[in-house]
Amino acid sequence: MRIEVLGCHGGDVPNLRLPTFLINGRVLLEAGAVTSALSLQRQAMIDHVLVSHAHLDHIVGVTFMVDNVQSAPGRNGPVTLASLVPVIDDLRACCFNNRLWPDFTALPTPETPALRLETLADGETTKFGGLTVTPVSVNHTVPAAGFVISDGSAGFVFSGDTGPTTQLWQAARRVREVRASIVETAFPNRLDRLARASGHHTPALLERELEKMPDGPVWIYHIKPSYYEETAEELSRIGHPVQILQQDSTYTI
Secondary structure, three states: OEEEEEEOEOOOEOOEOOOEEEEOOOEEEOOOOHHHHOOHHHHOOOOEEEOOOOOHHHHHHHHHHHHHHOOOOOOOOOEEEEEEHHHHHHHHHHOEOOOOEOOOOOOEOOOOEOEEEEEEOOOOOEEEOOEEEEEEEOOOOOOOEEEEEEOOOOEEEEOOOOOOOOHHHHHHHOOOOEEEEEEEOOOOHHHHHHHHHHOOOOHHHHHHHHHHOOOOOEEEEOEOHHHHHHHHHHHHOOOOOEEEOOOOOEEEO
């Protein structure tokens, strides 16, 4: 399984892109920066998108991607975006509502839309874009999911945005081929109160989560740019080896 890190940061500043991962070249996981990272031709190759929740840093790129590819040469179907029911409800009500952004589930025509929104059942495993996906609710300020993702031979768990959680790690431990965990850590330890209030991790909170996680490397994403060096230094002092994901790198598991 190949995971291309198109963006992995908890903010949007020059050269640091929002969370966006491309799995096996075909399935997008989060979509904060897809249009900043991929050419029009590569955007047009994406048929399936998973998003953890409806916050802008995780979905803003897909709004422009759908606009870009709706009439791309060679496309013969919509982009399918999937998540938990309340996340899809948020996207319908607050994003693709013909106010903030056009409703591409009915454009260019209701019969041939550029976008299809698909709901996933919490805790149930399904096939999506050639992958096996299990969404699990996590602890954030809005409805949000983590995902256990496998291509049949290898897999990983993705936390989405969350503070301390349990059910996601339990689900990941039941999947034999899970080989890595991608986990958010947004703030340094001195901002513990803010992290807890906003549904995020600090290095200290992450360290307490490690014993719940499946075996394998722990890859960190979503560090806020304002606190990158401070948070990275605190992560380096955790006993368990963790690695901060690098933008524009590809990881193979």
